[in-house]
Amino acid sequence: MENQTFYYDNKIVKNFAYATLFWGVVGMVVGLLLALQFIWPSLSFGIPYTTFGRIRPIHTNAIIFAFVGNGMFTGIYYSLQRLCKARMFNDLLSKINFWGWQLIIVSAALTFIFGITTGKEYAELEWPIDILVAVIWIVFGANMIGTIIKRRTSHIYVAIWFYIATFVTIAVLHVTNSLAIPVGLFKSYPIYAGVQDALVQWWYGHNAVAFFLTTPFLGLMYYFLPKAANRPIYSYKLSIVHFWALIFLYIWAGPHHLLYSALPNWAQSLGVVFSVMLIAPSWGGMVNGLLTLRGAWDRVREDPVLKFMVVAVTAYGMSTFEGPMMSTKTVNAISHFTDWTVGHAHIGALGWNGFLTFAVLYYLIPRIFQTQLFSKKMANLHFWIGTLGIIFYAVPLYWGAITQASMWKEFNEAGFLKYPNFLETVTQLKPMYAARAVGGALYITGIVLGIYNLVMTVKAGKFLPEEAASAPALVKTEAKRGSGEGIHRWLERRPVQFTIIALLVVLIGGLIEIVPLYLIKTNIPTIASVKPYTPLELQGRDIYVREGCYTCHSQQVRPFRSETERYGEYAKAGEYVYDHPFQWGSKRNGPDLSREGVVGGRQYRPNSWHFNHMENPQRLNEQSIMPVYKWLITDDLDISTTAKKIRVMQTLGVPYPAGYDQIANDELMIQARGIADDLRSQGIQVEPTKEIIAMIAYLQRLGKDVHAAGSPTAAITGK
Amino acid sequence: MLRDVFKSMGGYESYGMISMIIFVVFFVLLLLYTISLKKKDVENFSRMPLDDFSKESDEVQEI
Numbered sequence: 001m002e003n004q005t006f007y008y009d010n011k012i013v014k015n016f017a018y019a020t021l022f023w024g025v026v027g028m029v030v031g032l033l034l035a036l037q038f039i040w041p042s043l044s045f046g047i048p049y050t051t052f053g054r055i056r057p058i059h060t061n062a063i064i065f066a067f068v069g070n071g072m073f074t075g076i077y078y079s080l081q082r083l084c085k086a087r088m089f090n091d092l093l094s095k096i097n098f099w100g101w102q103l104i105i106v107s108a109a110l111t112f113i114f115g116i117t118t119g120k121e122y123a124e125l126e127w128p129i130d131i132l133v134a135v136i137w138i139v140f141g142a143n144m145i146g147t148i149i150k151r152r153t154s155h156i157y158v159a160i161w162f163y164i165a166t167f168v169t170i171a172v173l174h175v176t177n178s179l180a181i182p183v184g185l186f187k188s189y190p191i192y193a194g195v196q197d198a199l200v201q202w203w204y205g206h207n208a209v210a211f212f213l214t215t216p217f218l219g220l221m222y223y224f225l226p227k228a229a230n231r232p233i234y235s236y237k238l239s240i241v242h243f244w245a246l247i248f249l250y251i252w253a254g255p256h257h258l259l260y261s262a263l264p265n266w267a268q269s270l271g272v273v274f275s276v277m278l279i280a281p282s283w284g285g286m287v288n289g290l291l292t293l294r295g296a297w298d299r300v301r302e303d304p305v306l307k308f309m310v311v312a313v314t315a316y317g318m319s320t321f322e323g324p325m326m327s328t329k330t331v332n333a334i335s336h337f338t339d340w341t342v343g344h345a346h347i348g349a350l351g352w353n354g355f356l357t358f359a360v361l362y363y364l365i366p367r368i369f370q371t372q373l374f375s376k377k378m379a380n381l382h383f384w385i386g387t388l389g390i391i392f393y394a395v396p397l398y399w400g401a402i403t404q405a406s407m408w409k410e411f412n413e414a415g416f417l418k419y420p421n422f423l424e425t426v427t428q429l430k431p432m433y434a435a436r437a438v439g440g441a442l443y444i445t446g447i448v449l450g451i452y453n454l455v456m457t458v459k460a461g462k463f464l465p466e467e468a469a470s471a472p473a474l475v476k477t478e479a480k481r482g483s484g485e486g487i488h489r490w491l492e493r494r495p496v497q498f499t500i501i502a503l504l505v506v507l508i509g510g511l512i513e514i515v516p517l518y519l520i521k522t523n524i525p526t527i528a529s530v531k532p533y534t535p536l537e538l539q540g541r542d543i544y545v546r547e548g549c550y551t552c553h554s555q556q557v558r559p560f561r562s563e564t565e566r567y568g569e570y571a572k573a574g575e576y577v578y579d580h581p582f583q584w585g586s587k588r589n590g591p592d593l594s595r596e597g598v599v600g601g602r603q604y605r606p607n608s609w610h611f612n613h614m615e616n617p618q619r620l621n622e623q624s625i626m627p628v629y630k631w632l633i634t635d636d637l638d639i640s641t642t643a644k645k646i647r648v649m650q651t652l653g654v655p656y657p658a659g660y661d662q663i664a665n666d667e668l669m670i671q672a673r674g675i676a677d678d679l680r681s682q683g684i685q686v687e688p689t690k691e692i693i694a695m696i697a698y699l700q701r702l703g704k705d706v707h708a709a710g711s712p713t714a715a716i717t718g719k
Numbered sequence: 720m721l722r723d724v725f726k727s728m729g730g731y732e733s734y735g736m737i738s739m740i741i742f743v744v745f746f747v748l749l750l751l752y753t754i755s756l757k758k759k760d761v762e763n764f765s766r767m768p769l770d771d772f773s774k775e776s777d778e779v780q781e782i
Binding site: 079082083153155157158159222223226227230231232233236237240241244245248505508512 | 738741745746749750752753756760761762763764765766767768769
C-alpha cells in the first residue's frame with residue numbers, strides 16, 4: 001500500500017491554546033475579585049457592572065466555556081488529527097469554530113455586565129447568543145465528523161468516542177434547556193416554569209458537567225496520557241466499558257441537585273440511585289489512567305506533564321467520589337446551599353480541568369514549536385504552587401461549609417434557633433473566605449508562571465504550522481458488515497452511525513428522567529391561592545433576575561425544622577407554576593427569600609426597610625456582605641415592555657385575563673403609587689416610577705400565596 | 720426500595736419497570752460485547768496514540 005503524505009494543521013491548535021491561556025487568566029481574576037467581595041463587599045464599587053450577581057456568571061461561564069472550552073478544542077484539534085491520521089476536514093470550518101467561539105465569549109461577558117441574563121445557572125446566555133452557540137457547535141461537530149470520515153485508520157480510537165459523545169449530548173442539552181420565547185432582543189422567558197424549569201435546568205447543569213467538563217477531558221486523558229508516558233492505556237477493554245457506562249448513567253442523575261426540593265420524590269430517588277452508581281465507571285476511568293503509569297513512576301517524578309496529569313486524574317477520582325456522596329440525602333442535607341458545592345466544583349475545575357489543560361499545553365506547545373520546554377523547573381514550581389492553591393482553596397471552604405450548616409441547624413435548650421440571625425453564620429466564615437482567596441491567588445500565580453514559561457518556549461522555538469505526516473490510505477471497507485464481524489466493530493468504523501447510537505443511549509436516560517414530569521399532571525398539585533404576579537411584581541422579578549440575586553439567595557425552603565423555623569412554610573411544587581424562570585438558587589450566601597413577603601412571618605420587613613437595605617445593606621448590618629444596589633433608586637423602571645411581557649406570559653399559559661396587556665401598566669402604576677405613598681409616610685421620598693418600587697413589590701409578594709392557603713407547617717423531617 | 724419508588728410515581732409502575740429492564744439489558748450487552756473482543760485487536764487499538772506516523776513528532780525530545 002502506498003503511503004500518502006499530508007499535513008496536520010497546527011495553526012488552529014496554536015490559536016486555541018493562546019485563547020485558553022488568555023481566558024483562563026480573565027476567568028480566574030474575576031473569580032478572585034468575587035472571592036474578595038466576600039471579605040470587602042465595597043469591592044463591588046457601588047456600580048451595577050461589577051456587583052457580585054453580575055460578574056459571578058462571567059466567572060463561571062469564562063472558566064467553563066472559555067478556559068475549559070478553548071482547552072478542550074486545543075486538545076481535540078491536536079489529537080483528533082493524529083488519531084485519524086488526517087488533516088482536519090475543512091480549514092474554514094476550523095476557523096469559524098475558533099472565531100465564532102471567541103465571539104460568543106466576548107458577547108457573553110458584555111451581556112452579563114449589562115445584566116442581560118436568563119437567570120439560569122451556567123445557561124445565562126440570552127437567546128441570540130444561544131443560537132450562535134448552537135451554530136458554532138454544529139460547525140465543530142461537522143468538522144470533527146468530517147475528519148473522522150476521511151481518516152486513514154480503520155478503528156476509531158476510544159478518545160474520539162468521548163469527543164463524539166461530547167458533541168451530540170451538549171447539542172441536545174443546550175437546545176432543550178434554552179427553549180424560550182423572546183420578549184425582545186435581550187430578554188426572553190423560558191418555556192418551562194417552576195419545578196419543570198428546575199428539573200430541565202439541572203438535568204442540563206449536571207450533564208454539562210458530564211459532557212463539557214468530563215467526557216472531552218477523558219478523551220484527552222486517553223490520548224495524552226499514553227502519549228506522555230509513552231505506553232498504551234492500561235486496559236482498552238476497561239476504557240470501552242468506561243465510555244458506554246458513563247454516557248449511559250450520567251444523564252439519569254440530574255435530580256440530585258434538587259434533593260429535599262419540591263421535586264417529586266421518585267425523581268429525587270432516581271437521581272440518588274444513579275448518582276451512586278456513577279462512582280463505578282468514573283473510578284474505572286481513573287484507575288485506568290493511573291495504572292497506565294505503573295512501573296513508570298520514576299518518569300512521573302521527572303516529567304511535569306505527567307505530574308500534572310496524575311493530580312488531574314486523582315482530582316477527577318476525588319470529585320467523582322464526592323459528587324455521589326453529596327447526592328445522598330444524608331450528606332446533601334448538610335452540604336446543599338453551602339460552600340461545599342463550591343469547593344466540590346473547584347476540585348473539578350482547578351484540579352481535573354485546570355491541571356489536565358496545563359498538562360496538554362506543556363505537552364503540545366514545545367512540540368508544535370519544535371523545541372523543548374523553556375524551563376522544567378518552572379513548570380515544577382507551577383505544579384507545586386497550583387497544588388497548594390487547590391488545597392488552600394478547597395479545605396477552608398469545606399470547613400466553612402460544615403461550620404455554617406451546623407450553625408443553621410443548631411437549636412438551643414429552649415427549642416429556638418441558636419443563630420436566628422443569618423448574618424452571624426456568614427460573619428463566622430470570613431477567615432475561611434480569606435484563606436480561600438489566598439488559595440485562588442496562589443493558583444493564579446502558578447498560571448502566570450506557566451504562561452511565562454510557555455511564552456519563553458514559543459520565543460525559543462520555531463512554529464511549525466503544517467506538520468507533515470504520512471500513512472497508507474484507508475482501504476474502503478464494505479458498507480455492509482463483513483461476516484464474522486461484531487456489530488460494534490462495524491459501528492466503530494462508521495462515525496455517523498456511531499454518533500447516532502451514542503445519541504440514542506444518551507436520550508434514553510434523558511427521556512426516562514424527564515418524560516414522567518410531562519406525563520403526570522398530578523406531579524405538580526395546583527394551589528388555588530397561587531396567582532400570577534402583578535405587572536409591577538413581574539417587572540421587579542425581572543430586575544431580580546437581571547441583578548443575579550440568585551447567586552447569593554435561594555428561594556426554596558427545605559422541609560427541615562431548622563428551615564421552617566428560620567424562614568416559614570417549606571416549599572411546595574405548586575407555588576412555582578408561574579415562575580419563568582425558576583429562581584431556587586444553589587447556594588445561600590444570604591438567607592432564603594421565598595418567604596420574605598409573608599406579613600407577620602419570620603422574615604417580614606416593611607417597605608422602608610427594604611428601601612434602606614437595597615440602598616446600603618452595610619448601614620443596617622455593618623457585617624453584611626450584600627452589595628449596594630443604589631441605582632435601583634435612581635433608575636426609572638422601563639414599563640414599555642410590560643404589555644409584551646404579559647402577552648408572552650399568556651402564551652406560556654399564565655392565566656392573565658384576555659386583554660390584560662392593555663391595562664397592565666395602569667395597574668402597575670396604581671400599585672407603584674401605593675408603595676411610594678407608604679414609603680413617604682415613613683419619611684422616604686421616592687417617585688413611583690423608580691426600579692426600587694418594583695423590586696420591593698416583588699420581595700413583598702414572595703411566599704404570600706402559599707401562606708394564604710393556610711396550610712400548617714407540618715410533615716417536617718429531620719432537623 | 721426501587722419498587723416503592725416506582726409505586727409513588729402514581730400509576731406509572733410499568734414505566735419504572737421498563738426503565739429498569741432497559742438498564743439491565745444495556746449492561747449485559749455491553750459486557751458480552753467487551754468480552755467478545757479479540758485480544759490482538761484490542762492490543763492494536765490501544766497502541767493507536769503511540770504510532771501517529773508523524774515525521775516530526777519523533778524527533779522532538781521529551782520535555
